[in-house]
Amino acid sequence: MRNLTIDIGNTNSKVAVFEDREMRFHEVFPSIDEALLKSLITEYDVDCAILSNVNHAQDGLVTFLQANTRYIPFSVEKNTGIQNNYKSAGTLGLDRWAKLLAVHRLYANTACLIIDLGTCITYDYLSADARYDGGSISLGIQMRFNALAHYTGNLPHLKWDRNTEIPAGTDTQTAIISGVLQGVASELEGFINQKYKENDTLKIMVTGGDARFLLEQFKNSIFAPQIIHDPYLVLKGLNEVIAFEYV
């Protein structure tokens, strides 16, 4: 069975086609429209489709998928066996839920801290016995640069270059870069350490457009061997909903 999985984020949209659990196609787009979906559905002879959208609603896309595929509505009701204790399950981001479903399948019986460095940075912990009690939502890297410029009179707007090392703050420009990047690095270390102290065998699953920042910062840390980079966690989780029910 060929499944079209779609992850509409706040910056980019990610699309993948799976044949059962094998990924056949993957691409990142600034946005997606019916023409794009139509070409994918035809080219890959898609059977089922599933969508997570944490951006503004795009009802047209849903209507299109309903008409042209076997469309599977995604919600937290689609559950492969996680005990979900999030108190506002109805407002839990579906991208976060999809990642939990993915690690539940990929690393069953293993405690996982999922860190997504996207538009926002999110932290979600799934215990070895598949209990989810929630996590944290924090500002993304570029968003921090944007906010410093937006809420001040004197700070310039900097577009983050992903290759920059954390500088010493010796002038306005480097002071901002240092504050943002060292701030994120310290935050990541704090969240990881907190969980690592509870369980030093946990896996640290890293995803999102800025994942490489974490990989680079912690490549020599004690928990480096436990870090796993998986850019496709949301899409794999979406596919798992279909694979679990229909394969």
Ligand SMILES: Nc1ncnc2c1ncn2[C@@H]1O[C@H](COP(=O)(O)OP(=O)(O)OP(=O)(O)O)[C@@H](O)[C@H]1O
């Ligand atoms: N206007 C913007 N606001 C926030 N981040 C931006 C913006 N433009 C580019 N970015 C970059 O994109 C990153 C997030 O998007 P990216 O696609 O790389 O990750 P993502 O995991 O797909 O995010 P999302 O799923 O939230 O769209 C940001 O951290 C930043 O580096």
Ligand SMILES: CC(C)(CO)[C@@H](O)C(=O)NCCC(=O)O
């Ligand atoms: C936190 C984001 C923006 C991360 O993409 C998304 O998961 C979302 O919109 N969540 C809704 C709030 C919540 O997860 O409780």
Ligand SMILES: [K+]
């Ligand atoms: K909002």
